[in-house]
Amino acid sequence: MTTIGIIGAGNIGSQLARLAVRNGHEVVIANSRGPETLTDLVTELGAGARAATRDEAAAAGEIVVVTTPLAAIETIPAGPLEGKVVIDTNNYYPQRDGHIEALDSETTTTAELLQDHLPGARVVKAFNHIGAADLTGHASAAGTPDRRALVVAGDDADA
Template sequence: MTTIGFIGAGHIGSQVARTAIEAGHDVVMSNSRGPETLAALIADLGPRARAATATEAATEGDIVVVTVPLKAYRDVPVEPLAGKIVIDTNNYYRERDGDIAVLDAEEQTVSGLLQQHLPESRVVKAFNHITASDITSDRSPAGTDDRRALAIAGDDDDARRAVADLLDSFGFDAVDVGQLSESWRVERDQPAYGARENARELRASILLAERNKNSR
């Protein structure tokens, strides 16, 4: 059993938390508005969930999921995440996040920005190309025909393997994209984004990805 901390408790965070609880983990939920605003969610998630501050969730989580709007990534606490696996679910939405020059110029990736902010953490991109409701509704046991696959990317090999194992326990195959520098291949406007694909199909979509400057 692992404790998974959540920095962000919106659509993606709450659904990943439900899946984590069903897989036997405890969760510590946080948001930008304070633990008291999470009472309804915690009641719904049940006794394996509790509300906390972002710093507490970062401190108590063995693995921590960061699922905040990209424009707020610099608010993620740094010190309590040192040495930990941090799962980043984010995408760049200019209409929400404003213009981010290094992303528009394709000089950096979304998760690469979080890794820069958390230099002693092991950031792994995951859950960014699936809609929130599918996280709980489109899972299946290992070995199931046409099992849905999700991509992961990260600069630490052991962290990627750990997240791949976590995804498997949640009900998904993992397809390893490689380093964070390649994580753009499953971001917004790419073939894999939002598509319901098995591992073979997802690998094919990853290979079809193309850089399109300033198209986001």
């Protein structure tokens, strides 16, 4: 069993929490408004999950998922994520996130922005090219014929 910290409890964060609990992991999940606003979700998730602050989720997770709007990555605490694998689901939507010159000019990527913000973490991109509903709707066991594939991208093979 792994404790998975999830920062962002929206479409993707809540779905990853469901999958994690369903597969026997513990979840510590946070949003921007505070743990008291996540009562319904953690009640649904059951004993394997608890709501926390962003800092607590970062500290508690052996692996931590960052799944907020891209602009919020500047608020992700770097200290508790030192040495940890951080999974980044974020995509760039200028109409939502505002224009970011380095992304518009393709001199960097969203995952590299998060890695720059978290120099001690091991950032891996995943779950950014699947609709949230499909995370549970298309989930299937290893070996299932025509099982859906998801891309994982990073520069640290161990991570």
